[in-house]
Amino acid sequence: MSDQTHFSAEEFQNFRDFLQEAAGIDLGLNKQYLVATRVRRILIDYKIETLADLTRVISSGSEQNLRQKVIDAMTTNETFWFRDIYPYEYLSNHFLAELRQRGVKRPRIWSAACSYGQEPYSISMIIEEYIQRSRGLSAFPCDILATDLSSTVLDAAAKGCYDRLSVARGLEGDRLKAFFHQSSPDTWCVNKTIRDRISFRAQNLLESYLLLGKFDAIFCRNVLIYFSSEHKLNILQRLHRSLNKDGILVLGSSESLGEANDLFATEHVRPGVIYRAR
Ligand SMILES: C[S@@+](CC[C@H](N)C(=O)[O-])C[C@H]1O[C@@H](n2cnc3c(N)ncnc32)[C@H](O)[C@@H]1O
Secondary structure: OOOOOOOOHHHHHHHHHHHHHHHOEOOOOOOHHHHHHHHHHHHHHOOOOOHHHHHHHHHHOOOHHHHHHHHHHHOOOOOOOOOOOHHHHHHHHHHHHHHHHOOOOOOEEEEOOOOOOHHHHHHHHHHHHHHHHOOOOOOOOOEEEEEEOOHHHHHHHHHOEEEHHHHOOOOOHHHHHHHEEEEEOOEEEEOHHHHOOEEEEEOOOOOOOHHHOOEEEEEEOOOHHHEOHHHHHHHHHHHHHOEEEEEEEEEOOOOOOHHHHHHEEEEEEOOEEEEEEO
8 A cells, every 4th residue: 555755856856846736736836745645545445555657647638537536636726705804895896897897798707716615605695685686677687607727626616505514614693594495404505596607517727718708797716826927927927818808807815917017907905906908
């Protein structure tokens, strides 16, 4: 049984190269321990002796499931409901009304690294609340596209069912009551009205978005931090091209535009910022 905790410089570098190529993840040079702990279970399950052997198999393209498992193990899927709250308040208090005033008939919002789905479902709840409080509002259909690199998290997101611990993170009791139903003593599932606005599909941010069409808002939060500055700039340039005129980009609260600064105007929305396509 494999219990590899030390890697040669070459095998570690080859693994880093694989991850950079497959997912854009820029793994630090001092991350041997992280790799050892995260791939340990996979090495044991697949009876693979060394990291070098694993890298060889997943780079050959013959073991797509194993390749996905390794990427999943190395990405961080941390997420929760209404994360940082200010982007959702901005949608609720300003942006949805602005879209209506501008006469946008069917707004499109993209959650570009949606993880287990808390982000697109939070957006959909905000839209639902907006529709409910704007009585007399004629139809205001909105489409949300939720994408992620990992098919494992996407499958879970599409189910829309969460355990007690997950629903406790950022979801107010009133929203839990209004927008979920309990399917077992420890499971809450998102109601159909909230679910129906969202379509889920796999999308690697390093690959073309042309087929996805254009959006009025893009949430690309807490994922750019994993990319090299070259990949980050390239992704931000292509996200910019995926926005409609006056469309907005929302990044994670610790992320910034860096070299793509001139493509967007910054709107201060305390305690954070929203970027508007120039
Ligand atoms: C930390 S989660 C962020 C979830 C959510 N956006 C939030 O802010 O709460 C990062 C997500 O990015 C996804 N990811 C990592 N690399 C990616 C890539 N190259 N393309 C698309 N998604 C990627 C991971 O699978 C993970 O679900």
